[in-house]
Amino acid sequence: MLEVIAPFFQNLYEKTGINFIIFYDQYEYDRFIHAIWVSFQLIIACLIFSTIVGIIGAWAQGARSKLLRLTMAGYIQLFRNTPPLVQILFFYFVLGNFTPTYDAGGFQQAYIGAFGWAVVSLSFFAGAFNVEIFRAGIEAVPTATREAAESLGYSRLKAYIYIILPLAFRVCLPSLNNNLVNLLKTTTLAYAIAVPEMMYTANQVWSDNVNVPEMMFVLFVYYIGLVGVLVWMMNRWERKMKIPGYG
Amino acid sequence: MTAETTQPASNLAADTPATAWTPDQPMVSLKNVHKAFGELEVLKGVSLDVMKGEVICIIGPSGSGKSTLIRCINALNDIQQGSITVEGIEVNDPKLDKLELRKKVGMVFQQYNLFPHKTALENVMMAPLHVLKESKAEVEKRAVGLIKKVRLEGREHHYPGELSGGQQQRVAIARSLAMTPDVMLFDEVTAALDPETVKEVLVTIQELAEDGMTCILVTHEMGFARELADHIYFTDRGIIVEHGPPATFFTDAKDPRTKEFLSQIL
C-alpha cells in the first residue's frame, strides 16, 4: 500500500511543501495505521457498551426499587451535566489510582489502562443520553400492548425483552442515531489520556513534523468518512426494522 | 355446553388439598367485589358465578364498570374488597402466582392489541414459546391449527398492520387460545370493527363456545347474546342490576334501568 502512494506524496512534498508525511514515511505511516485500528476499537466498544448501558438503564428506571431508580436519576444528571473531558480525566486519574494491578515482569501494570478507562467513561457518558432516548421509546409503547403481554403471562422482564424493547427501538432509532454520531466524535477526547487513537496520533505527527494544516485536513476527512459510514449503517438498519403497515 | 360439566376431572392432581377446585364448583366466582380508582367507586359489590362450559354476557351502559369487572378476573386490575376465584385460585391473594392465573385465563381486547412487529403466526406462537417454553415444532403445529380455526389461512405471514380489523381480532383470539386457557374473557371485541367484519369475529366466538369453552363476554351485540349466552348480566353504576337466562331476561326485565337500556339498544 505505502509503496504505491509514497512516490506521489513524496513528490508532492518536494514540489509544493505540502507534507503528508504519513503517506510516504514508513514510521509515520505505521503510526497512522495503528491509530485507525485503535480508534476503530475505541468507537466500536463505546457504541456497543453505551447502547447496553442505555438498555439496562431504561429498564432500571422503571424498576420497583426506589433506590435503583434514584441511582439511575443521579447517574444521568451527573453524566449529562458535566463535560465529557472532565469525566475522562476523572476516571483515568482518580479511579485509575484505585484499580488493581498485576505484576507484569518487574513493574506493576493496572488491569484497566488508558484505553479501558476511555471506553468506560465514554460509554457511561453516551449511555446517560441513551437511557433517556430509550425511555422515550419505551413510553411510546401503548399501555394496551403491555397489558396484552401481561395477560398472556409475560413477566415484566420478558415483556421488556420480546415486546417493549423491539417496539421502542424502532421509535428511538433516529435519536439514537444522533447520539451515536455524537459519541463517535467525542471519542477524540481520549487523546487527553494518551490513548493512541486518531486525534492523539495526529497531534504527535504534527508535533514531530510541523505539518499541522495537513494533519488537520486528514482528521477532517477521516471523521467525515467515519460519520458517513455510521449514518449509512444506521439508516439501513432503520429501513430493515421497518414493519409493514406500521408507523 | 352443559355436557362439558359432567366430564371427569381427570386432570386434577389427587394430592391437592380439600380446597382444590372441582368442575362441579363455579370455574369463575366473584363474591361482593369492590373496586375503586382513587375516590371513584367503580364496582360496588359484584357477585357472579360461571360454571365450566358456560357462556355469560355482561351488558350495560358505558362507564358502568364492565371492563373493570372483566379485567379484575385476570388481575389486570386489583380489587379492594371481596373475592375472585378462578378454578379455586384466589385472584386477590397478594402472593398470587400471576402466571398460573394467566395460563388459565385468556383475554381479548376491544383494540386487538396485537404485537405489531410480529406476523400473525408469530403473534400466536410467541407466548407459548416465551412464557411456557414449549418446543417450537409443537407450538407451530398448534398455531397453524389455530390460524386455520379462525379462518386466516394464507395470512399467517402478514403483519397486523396489513390485516383488517376483523382479521386482527381473529388473530388476537387465536393468540389467546394458543395458551390453552380454560376460560376466555372478551371485552367488547367487536366494538371497534366495521359492521361487515363484526360477523366473522362473532362466528369465531360462537364456534369456540360451541366447542365448550367457558366464555365471559362484554358485548353490545344483543342478538348474539340472546342466541349464545347461558346467562346475561346487566350492570349499571357498578352493580349487577338484574340477571337471568336470555329467554326471560329480554322479555321479563323488571328493573326500570334494565328496561330503559333494552329499549334503547334493541
Ligand SMILES: Nc1ncnc2c1ncn2[C@@H]1O[C@H](COP(=O)(O)OP(=O)(O)O)[C@@H](O)[C@H]1O
Ligand atoms: N385506570 C383507571 N383509572 C381511573 N378510572 C378508571 C380507570 N379505568 C376505568 N375507570 C373509570 O371507571 C369507570 C368504569 O369504567 P369501565 O370499567 O371501563 O366501564 P365500561 O367498560 O362499562 O364502559 C369509568 O368511569 C372510568 O372512567
Ligand SMILES: [Mg+2]
Ligand atoms: Mg369497556
